Amino acid sequence: MAEKPTLLVLGSDPPPRLGRLTGRVRVEYADDRTLASLLPTADALLIWDFHSRALRGAWPGEGPRPRWVHTASAGVDHLMCPELAASDTLVTNARGVFDQPIAEYVAALVLALAKDLPRTLELQGAREWRHRESRRVAGTRACVVGSGPIGRAIERTLGALGITTALVGRTARDGVHGPGELDRLMARADWVVSAAPLTEETSGMFDARRLALMQPSAYFVNVGRGQLVVEDALVRALKDRWIAGAALDVFAHEPLGPDSPLWEVPGLIVSPHMSGDTVGWRDELGTQFVELYELWEAGEPLPNLVDKRRGYVPGP
């Protein structure tokens, strides 16, 4: 009888649903400190603490290593490194779990900005009745950058609110604009939504030049990765009124420290990387991992397979 495979879990909280694998797998836990020494003993690695960037430093150049790495996140930027990309190890992600929650979160931000809700709450705190006109979202235009399942869910949800939505992806295809059209689409959008994976090509793509293309009445929303945005440029765009407002759920450095100037930029909503995390999300991530594990155990092809050179799961 073959030895049970070893599943290494990076993270301190045990993932839910792993009980279904009892007797078929040996589960061990690693933290950022112990990861490098435990990796050679693992057949599979589950990155449960998706805030950890430890794998990038710990991946063994040669010798024994996991044949499969799964991350309980949509983005894979926190784990990809040239050695992992060059290896024959499979990498999968949590594609699908976050799509609808993130799309709803974007809709919540867009509507809150259109209806001036942050100001309403401020005035409520001051016990001040001040009627204002707000905006209709139906008939406005959005430009959503990122054409994977999250971007497409955002497109559907904004579209359901009557917002004409253009998707921008790495390559032009049916229903998706290529990067060459981004400047033109940003310039006419009322809402620019960043939902792209973080790769060498997308890092810093929302810089001062691009933000300056936007209409002064337009808003910028980032639910992708903090590094997609040049934060200093966004602060300037808000302070100098290049744009009307913004909402960031992700940041170059997370968690945002109490001294960060971003907390108090006028017209900016700051939220703590929570857009996809609706009640039950950890259960869903655990269930998804167990389903993938059973395919891997059976030698079946894995869905959600990351293209390690590109840094995301290529779309249909």
Place this chain on the structure above:
Amino acid sequence: MAEKPTLLVLGSDPPPRLGRLTGRVRVEYADDRTLASLLPTADALLIWDFHSRALRGAWPGEGPRPRWVHTASAGVDHLMCPELAASDTLVTNARGVFDQPIAEYVAALVLALAKDLPRTLELQGAREWRHRESRRVAGTRACVVGSGPIGRAIERTLGALGITTALVGRTARDGVHGPGELDRLMARADWVVSAAPLTEETSGMFDARRLALMQPSAYFVNVGRGQLVVEDALVRALKDRWIAGAALDVFAHEPLGPDSPLWEVPGLIVSPHMSGDTVGWRDELGTQFVELYELWEAGEPLPNLVDKRRGYVPGP
């Protein structure tokens, strides 16, 4: 050549778009103080200041009076009185102008509550990074009270977000539940939305008994009229956690004074009766009035005709 009709405008700001009627109508202005004395001289009355309740006291019992009253609002509770109801004067309202804006506003509140946005803004003010799980709205249930065009627009918009929405109206009909089903629908709703006209039958309908039927995880939203809700009962429901939260855009007494206890009820969002008022709304109201005026002038039947006994425009 016949004398030009006299149009009396209740309100101090001249309505936009009236210029289109130049030469065909004599326009005079009244305020709350002068209304009673000017009414007998008017052929038509435009209630442009829809906050005024002066007509209820000023309507002439007999003798000369306007043959048509139009209010630049959806609700007519501020102008209806038994004498006006008994007269042969036509009453029209601004049906149609507010439907989509109010539906978007309700969606904004529902999403903001689901995504815990008020707390996010509080934590931002305190420079505190605190990740929380939030709710998905897709798959939840709403009960919308009010089956006119506003209620139906809310049903469509919440439905587009994946929320299963039941409409409750004065009479059961295709796609609309009757009042006898309200208790059952409120008890299973995640969102109860009040968008009914204020009439004798609807006044105080959201009382302690009904609020106590709601799930502790559910939210209450009022964009109809303040008097639909027993405000003390709602405060108790929030303080004693019968329900998870609420948002009020309308109040029994408006504007809400700085001493109102409602400003600081935990879990309550207070906004200043602005749900329908999107940029351009005054122009839309002016355009709509001019269109109605031209029909009236030509002796054509008027749309948006209020059933004065019921207190609203009966639906199709």
